Amino acid sequence: MASNKNEEIAQAAIRLFEKKGYHATSVQDIADEVGLQKGSLYHYISSKEDLLMKITYQSISNFNKTLEKIIELDVPVKEKFAMAVESHFQMLTQNLQMSVVLLREAFSLGEEQRKIIHDSTDLYLQLWTVILDEGVKSGEFQDTNNRLTALAILGSLNWVYRWFNPNGTLSAKEVAQHFSELFLRGIEKR
Amino acid sequence: MASNKNEEIAQAAIRLFEKKGYHATSVQDIADEVGLQKGSLYHYISSKEDLLMKITYQSISNFNKTLEKIIELDVPVKEKFAMAVESHFQMLTQNLQMSVVLLREAFSLGEEQRKIIHDSTDLYLQLWTVILDEGVKSGEFQDTNNRLTALAILGSLNWVYRWFNPNGTLSAKEVAQHFSELFLRGIEKR
Amino acid sequence: MASNKNEEIAQAAIRLFEKKGYHATSVQDIADEVGLQKGSLYHYISSKEDLLMKITYQSISNFNKTLEKIIELDVPVKEKFAMAVESHFQMLTQNLQMSVVLLREAFSLGEEQRKIIHDSTDLYLQLWTVILDEGVKSGEFQDTNNRLTALAILGSLNWVYRWFNPNGTLSAKEVAQHFSELFLRGIEKR
Amino acid sequence: MASNKNEEIAQAAIRLFEKKGYHATSVQDIADEVGLQKGSLYHYISSKEDLLMKITYQSISNFNKTLEKIIELDVPVKEKFAMAVESHFQMLTQNLQMSVVLLREAFSLGEEQRKIIHDSTDLYLQLWTVILDEGVKSGEFQDTNNRLTALAILGSLNWVYRWFNPNGTLSAKEVAQHFSELFLRGIEKR
DNA sequence: TATGAATGAGTCTTCATTCAT
DNA sequence: GATGAATGAAGACTCATTCAT
Numbered sequence: 001m002a003s004n005k006n007e008e009i010a011q012a013a014i015r016l017f018e019k020k021g022y023h024a025t026s027v028q029d030i031a032d033e034v035g036l037q038k039g040s041l042y043h044y045i046s047s048k049e050d051l052l053m054k055i056t057y058q059s060i061s062n063f064n065k066t067l068e069k070i071i072e073l074d075v076p077v078k079e080k081f082a083m084a085v086e087s088h089f090q091m092l093t094q095n096l097q098m099s100v101v102l103l104r105e106a107f108s109l110g111e112e113q114r115k116i117i118h119d120s121t122d123l124y125l126q127l128w129t130v131i132l133d134e135g136v137k138s139g140e141f142q143d144t145n146n147r148l149t150a151l152a153i154l155g156s157l158n159w160v161y162r163w164f165n166p167n168g169t170l171s172a173k174e175v176a177q178h179f180s181e182l183f184l185r186g187i188e189k190r
Numbered sequence: 191m192a193s194n195k196n197e198e199i200a201q202a203a204i205r206l207f208e209k210k211g212y213h214a215t216s217v218q219d220i221a222d223e224v225g226l227q228k229g230s231l232y233h234y235i236s237s238k239e240d241l242l243m244k245i246t247y248q249s250i251s252n253f254n255k256t257l258e259k260i261i262e263l264d265v266p267v268k269e270k271f272a273m274a275v276e277s278h279f280q281m282l283t284q285n286l287q288m289s290v291v292l293l294r295e296a297f298s299l300g301e302e303q304r305k306i307i308h309d310s311t312d313l314y315l316q317l318w319t320v321i322l323d324e325g326v327k328s329g330e331f332q333d334t335n336n337r338l339t340a341l342a343i344l345g346s347l348n349w350v351y352r353w354f355n356p357n358g359t360l361s362a363k364e365v366a367q368h369f370s371e372l373f374l375r376g377i378e379k380r
Numbered sequence: 381m382a383s384n385k386n387e388e389i390a391q392a393a394i395r396l397f398e399k400k401g402y403h404a405t406s407v408q409d410i411a412d413e414v415g416l417q418k419g420s421l422y423h424y425i426s427s428k429e430d431l432l433m434k435i436t437y438q439s440i441s442n443f444n445k446t447l448e449k450i451i452e453l454d455v456p457v458k459e460k461f462a463m464a465v466e467s468h469f470q471m472l473t474q475n476l477q478m479s480v481v482l483l484r485e486a487f488s489l490g491e492e493q494r495k496i497i498h499d500s501t502d503l504y505l506q507l508w509t510v511i512l513d514e515g516v517k518s519g520e521f522q523d524t525n526n527r528l529t530a531l532a533i534l535g536s537l538n539w540v541y542r543w544f545n546p547n548g549t550l551s552a553k554e555v556a557q558h559f560s561e562l563f564l565r566g567i568e569k570r
Numbered sequence: 571m572a573s574n575k576n577e578e579i580a581q582a583a584i585r586l587f588e589k590k591g592y593h594a595t596s597v598q599d600i601a602d603e604v605g606l607q608k609g610s611l612y613h614y615i616s617s618k619e620d621l622l623m624k625i626t627y628q629s630i631s632n633f634n635k636t637l638e639k640i641i642e643l644d645v646p647v648k649e650k651f652a653m654a655v656e657s658h659f660q661m662l663t664q665n666l667q668m669s670v671v672l673l674r675e676a677f678s679l680g681e682e683q684r685k686i687i688h689d690s691t692d693l694y695l696q697l698w699t700v701i702l703d704e705g706v707k708s709g710e711f712q713d714t715n716n717r718l719t720a721l722a723i724l725g726s727l728n729w730v731y732r733w734f735n736p737n738g739t740l741s742a743k744e745v746a747q748h749f750s751e752l753f754l755r756g757i758e759k760r
Numbered sequence: 761t762a763t764g765a766a767t768g769a770g771t772c773t774t775c776a777t778t779c780a781t
Numbered sequence: 782g783a784t785g786a787a788t789g790a791a792g793a794c795t796c797a798t799t800c801a802t
Contacts, residue, residue, distance in 0.1 A: 023213035155349025156342040186376030403593035539725025566756030
């Protein structure tokens, strides 16, 4: 995957930002990791912050793109919902370090950049309400404040980066199913 | 409560850590906020990190103490659950800045201190499972992986610091109720 | 004169800026000169540029203040003119290094600061025209473009920093007299 | 004249050195200006300093060559003097950027190179005294310290780069005439 | 001739902490 | 308790120059 130096640097940054945090990671650390001199790094990046921005932007974009595709599928809404949950889990856990950078370090961005990420995150929230709205319209989901419900669900799903262990006893799939069922029971009309 | 300088400094730190983040807040900033010289601050604190530690430790301790009291109450488990949710909400939103510092900045602590906070957080999770276990035992809650369920609920509840606006249209109580119902429907036996 | 550290630093900066130029002088150089650590310097200055600004501003202010006083004197205009020339010479040569910093290094200031110095310099030019105007009005000086004449005179006077040697055979006073006579012959009505 | 890349690069450097100053101009800036990569530039120049040297050397050489020619002319000395003034003005204002680089940036050269430029500048001064001497010998100019007089005149003439605006209301010719008359009145015997 | 990756020394500046007064 | 001078290590970033391709 790390076919060129740019990608190599991004991967190194993801690893280090996840492990030590953005502020505690020095440009020197990143340079060391890819075997370059500090100064040489600046052939590839324009600033440390820009590196963080690119990582977080790519991450949130992936989430958005994937959810948009799911929304457009022609399947029952409950299935769609389950797919959304599982897909979020897959993305989060399969790119765990990158997700951690998005969810934990984006705050370190400057105001402008943070705004951009924040807006993309908002979009993601809205996409989730689209699914919930669809369920309400079809009569399968309860008719409540869907934005609040989406925030609850997203909170659960994102919090995962804090405790999930890819090498633990529970697979991402199992957890996803557990969460999916918990939420579905919570929102479906009886 | 803010009767002495120590408390004044802690409050200033909470405000600044919440607003700018721990790393972006300098000792100078804190000194300015309380009207002292940088050097004078060290009569009250032993280090910047220690200040962060005290804040986060107090915060998580509050959460634990409160939940422990709720657990010991002699009320129906569903009510207990609702109380736990609402109480978490109250604590989080009424000490929003402090909670933000706990949830967002604790990662900046050194390994040892982080471990201590992490353990307290773990304890909080276990307390939640105690309630869920009680519901399972009484036959009111479904018998599933309660640790996972607790993680899901806590994720929802903690995520709140990212989007809740004390001056918004929805009160903390309303949100708490919405969340409480959502989760209860999700976990109760039908 | 260097009674406190601030002044000591300013004097060191003047010496170094004059000798090596602003850009070629590092903050380290200045710190070394006053026997401080690089970082300690920032207790006294806010930036390297600010140091340059203060030096140049003080220099041009001195020129302005002195000329203003001369203008207000109640003496014949020719005498006033001679005094202005001699006084400029005295100030320039007695604070030669500082004058060099003003005349040669002010260009290195950022746009805003440069503008301020530029405006003060402009004021100095106008003060000179005041004297010339007075001579024209009294009928002693030729009536030509006084701004141009002032520019010519100031050019001569300022250029001095490029060649004057305080230890040379010609004293500042002698040179001043030579210049003064040259210009007076050039501007007086015959 | 700008027939080849070498000249193109020199012109770009002149423009940039004049606008931003030698130190504030990076090799990258120059490369950008001529549409080359930084590395490619080094096929044409041996160093940034060398570029500055070539520019300043050409500039001062032009001044010297032109003045030498004027000296050799068989015309009355007063006319010669006026020609020298006007010619200096023409050269300066018609190659304003280059002149600025000579007069303002030559100081950034290394010691050896600076010495060379300094010597050429000295030569220029001497050429001026030749004219003045001629006037003294012919009895037309006053017999004073001609080196001092030349320094005064050159100061006026060179200072021009600091205030002359080619697009202003006064043409170079008009200014030259004003200066020429001012000086002539100052030096001629009455 | 042109590239662009790489260097490595150097830039200014920040900052948590200490300590003598 | 309070000051403020001093530290010294670390921070991100720049830049003229080199060189293999």
